[in-house]
Amino acid sequence: MTFRSIVGLHYAALCLRPAHLPKGRPKGAKAAGLRYEKALAAAIPRAEHGQWFEFTDLNGPGHCQMDLLIVGNKRVVILECKLTDVQTGRAQLEDLYFPIARQVWPDKKPLGIVAARHLSKENQLELVETTLKGAILRAETQEVIPTLHWIERGPI
Numbered sequence: 001m002t003f004r005s006i007v008g009l010h011y012a013a014l015c016l017r018p019a020h021l022p023k024g025r026p027k028g029a030k031a032a033g034l035r036y037e038k039a040l041a042a043a044i045p046r047a048e049h050g051q052w053f054e055f056t057d058l059n060g061p062g063h064c065q066m067d068l069l070i071v072g073n074k075r076v077v078i079l080e081c082k083l084t085d086v087q088t089g090r091a092q093l094e095d096l097y098f099p100i101a102r103q104v105w106p107d108k109k110p111l112g113i114v115a116a117r118h119l120s121k122e123n124q125l126e127l128v129e130t131t132l133k134g135a136i137l138r139a140e141t142q143e144v145i146p147t148l149h150w151i152e153r154g155p156i
Helices: 028-043 086-104 132-142
Strands: 011-015 048-057 060-071 075-082 109-116 147-149
Touching: 011 086, 028 048, 028 060, 028 075, 048 086, 060 086, 075 086, 075 132, 086 109, 109 132, 132 147
Parallel strands: 075 109, 109 147
Antiparallel strands: 011 048, 048 060, 060 075
């Protein structure tokens, strides 16, 4: 799956799901990924799940949906859920979600975390954390995008 990279962001705001986007019935790996995302959302009750955004950049208008958000007083934590493709998750956070978060919450620091079920495609094992608290601390203090390895069992 590809995503759009933001170029010259002019406007961004929270919105409802756009009416013109079809609701599909995912199958296979896509369905498994959505089940993982829903399980993670249930494990983090304070997180907002599936918030939509509208934006306009040099490429024109667009919409995106962040998997999970934790909006605090000084920071906004964005969790991107992936079964295995951690590198795509990091790029999506940096190139799409961070610019939008900075526009929507200019007084909050955006932090990104990739939540992954499997680490088979993780090439930066030193960035792996097993708790949400550890991942947030790593993102905030080291200014990296860590991987939260959560296998749908145990505390987060």
